[in-house]
Amino acid sequence: MGPPGAGKGTQSRLLSDELGIAHYATGDILREARASGTELGREAARYMDAGELVPDEVVLGLIRERITEGEGRHGFVLDGFPRTVEQAEGLSEMLEEAGVELEAVLNLEVPEEELTRRLTGRRVCGACGEVFNVAFEPEIGAECPECGGTLNRRSDDEPQTVRRRLEVYEEQTAPVLDWYRDESDVPVVGIDGTGEIEDVHRRLREALEA
Numbered sequence: 001m002g003p004p005g006a007g008k009g010t011q012s013r014l015l016s017d018e019l020g021i022a023h024y025a026t027g028d029i030l031r032e033a034r035a036s037g038t039e040l041g042r043e044a045a046r047y048m049d050a051g052e053l054v055p056d057e058v059v060l061g062l063i064r065e066r067i068t069e070g071e072g073r074h075g076f077v078l079d080g081f082p083r084t085v086e087q088a089e090g091l092s093e094m095l096e097e098a099g100v101e102l103e104a105v106l107n108l109e110v111p112e113e114e115l116t117r118r119l120t121g122r123r124v125c126g127a128c129g130e131v132f133n134v135a136f137e138p139e140i141g142a143e144c145p146e147c148g149g150t151l152n153r154r155s156d157d158e159p160q161t162v163r164r165r166l167e168v169y170e171e172q173t174a175p176v177l178d179w180y181r182d183e184s185d186v187p188v189v190g191i192d193g194t195g196e197i198e199d200v201h202r203r204l205r206e207a208l209e210a
C-alpha cells in the first residue's frame with residue numbers, strides 16, 4: 001500500500017520477479033481493460049481520468065477472478081488494492097474462502113512533495129511501455145531511449161488530477177491501514193519509500209524477512 005507515486009508498482013514488480021509470485025495491480029488491470037476498449041474499460045476510464053476510485057464491486061470482481069483462478073494460488077503481491085475499507089473486507093472474505101492467509105501489509109511512506117514530483121515527471125512509452133521520469137532524468141526528451149516510441153504523460157498524472165488522487169487517498173485509502181491495525185491480525189509495516197529504488201527494495205525485503 002501507499003499513496004499515488006509511493007512506488008507500489010516499481011517495488012511490487014521487483015518483489016514478484018524475485019520471489020517468483022504473481023503481481024496483481026488493479027491500476028494496470030484497469031488500464032489494460034481501457035486499452036482493449038471493453039465496456040468495463042470505458043466505464044473505468046471516466047473515474048480514472050477524474051482521479052476518483054473505480055466502484056468497489058468492479059475492482060472486487062477483477063481481483064476475485066485472479067485469486068481464485070489464476071497463478072495466484074501459489075502466492076501473490078497485491079499492488080493498489082485494497083483501496084477502501086469495503087475492498088479490504090471483500091478481500092478478507094475472498095481469502096478465507098480460498099484458504100489463503102495474508103502475510104503482511106507493507107505501506108510505503110513518502111512525503112507529498114516528493115509524490116507530486118514523481119507523478120508529474122513520469123513518462124510512459126506508448127510503444128514498449130517502458131517508464132521514465134523527467135524529474136530525475138532531465139536528459140529524457142519526447143522519444144523513448146529504448147525503442148524510439150513516443151513518450152506520454154499518463155492521463156491521470158496531470159497536476160490537477162494528481163491533487164485529486166492524493167485527496168482521495170487521504171479520504172478513502174488511508175482508513176484501510178487503520179482497519180488492518182484494528183480489525184485484523186495482519187501486521188502492518190511502514191517502509192520508508194524515499195531514496196534510491198534499490199534501497200527501498202532492500203528495506204521491503206528486510207521487513208518481509210522479519
Ligand code: AP5
Nearest residue numbers: 004005006007008009010026027048052053054080118122
Ligand atoms: P494506480 O495505477 O494504482 O495508480 P496509483 O496508486 O495512483 O499509483 P501509481 O501507479 O501512480 O504510483 P505507484 O505507487 O505505483 O508508484 P510507481 O512505482 O508507479 O491506479 C490508477 C487509478 O486506477 C486510480 O486513480 C483509480 O481510479 C483506479 N484504481 C486502481 N486501483 C483501484 C482500486 N483498488 N479501487 C478503485 N480504483 C482503483 O512510481 C511512480 C513514479 O515514481 C514512476 O515514475 C517511478 O519510476 C518513480 N519512482 C518510484 N520509486 C522511486 C524512487 N524510489 N525514487 C524516485 N522515483 C521513483
